[in-house]
Amino acid sequence: MIAALEFRDVAKSFTLHLRGGTVLPVVAGASFSVAPGECAVLWGPSGAGKSSLLRMAYGNYRCDAGDIIVRDGERVVDVARAAPRDVLALRARTMSYVSQFLRVIPRxxxxxxxxxxxxxxxxxxxxxxxxxxxxxxxxxxxxxxxxxxxxxxxxxxxxxxxxxxxxxxxRPILLLDEPTASLDAQNRAVVAELVEERRKAGAAILGIVHDAAMREAIGGRIIDVTRFGTARAA
Ligand SMILES: Nc1ncnc2c1ncn2[C@@H]1O[C@H](COP(=O)(O)OP(=O)(O)OP(=O)(O)O)[C@@H](O)[C@H]1O
Structure with a gap:
């Protein structure tokens, strides 16, 4: 099946301008895809680059190299190179991003x-x-x-x-960044059901889920992010 979301040889490092331009390499050579109706979980220790990968997919972080291909109906968009308005259009129609925190709007x-x-x-x-x-x-x-x-x-x-x-x-692509971190077991089970319903309806789901029970409940294929470690790629 044609992927809904595909990372091709993606690399990312951060340059800390306030720290004398120190460069922090995070991932390199990140290649994987998620098909419609599939759930995949980014797995790896703290700091391995899981959130950075999700944020690149949503267009919040720039990629240094590689492509992130998103299927948007009949066309494909490379988020790594897309104009801001194309990224906004993808967010409106194609991709949802659920982070750990609600950005509260007063009143x-x-x-x-x-x-x-x-x-x-x-x-x-x-x-x-x-x-x-x-x-x-x-x-x-x-x-x-x-x-x-x-x-x-x-x-x-x-x-x-x-x-x-x-x-x-x-939306056909769902990005989940620890959406259940503050929830009790009963509510985690509800979220697992909602995610599964979305998957059965054909969504491609890519998530970060630290809780092993939750990971099992959503039944995701594991993508080991340490494979994209920069020490290995160097
Ligand atoms: N905006 C940023 N500026 C500078 N460094 C960053 C930024 N975002 C992430 N990093 C660094 O990139 C590395 C990977 O961070 P990331 O949040 O992607 O890891 P993670 O695998 O999601 O970790 P965790 O499981 O702890 O959330 C870390 O060393 C982090 O300090």
Missing amino acids: VSSRDVVEVAGREGGLSEDQARQRAGDLLARLNLPERLWGLPPATFSGGEQQRVNIAKGLIAP
């Missing part, structure tokens, strides 16, 4: 945070309202919190709003 209720993400992802107003309610209920966010802005919520409550926000629009 907007949790339900609206989720609904707006749904409408931005192409759902009608009714669909967005219905699906936001379904997701928040499945994620066990108490209904009394739906009308409140999430700024004062607990870490786990904010994380559940963030997951609902990231999952409401059915």
Whole structure:
């Protein structure tokens, strides 16, 4: 099957300008792909470059070398070379990124945070309202919190709003950066179910999941990031 997301020989290092231009190599020669309907998990020790790979796929970090090919309907886009507006278009239609933290918007209720993400992802107003309610209920966010802005919520409550926000629009590529780090076992199981539903619906999923039980629950193929270690590539 043609990949939904493919890394080809990707390299990344950081230059610390405030530290005399020290260069920190992170990954080199990173090549792997994720097919539609497949879940893959980036695996490796802290600092191996897992988040950097996800951020490059979402266009948050630049690549130093290589290509990141994303299938966008009938066309393909190389995120490593795409113009900013093309990256924004991919985010609107094709890729969701669920990070560990919710970027809180003052005075907007949790339900609206989720609904707006749904409408931005192409759902009608009714669909967005219905699906936001379904997701928040499945994620066990108490209904009394739906009308409140999430700024004062607990870490786990904010994380559940963030997951609902990231999952409401059915985009074909889902990037997950530790989405369940602050959740209890019951809510982790709900997230695993939601991810599995998305996979069965044909999404390509690439995630970072430290928790072994969660990794098992989502059944992802392991991509060992230490293979792309710069010491080995040097
Ligand atoms: N914006 C940045 N500026 C400078 N260095 C960075 C930046 N982002 C990441 N790094 C460095 O790149 C390396 C890889 O970081 P990354 O967050 O990708 O690792 P990770 O495998 O996701 O780690 P963890 O499991 O601890 O989250 C680390 O040494 C980190 O310090």
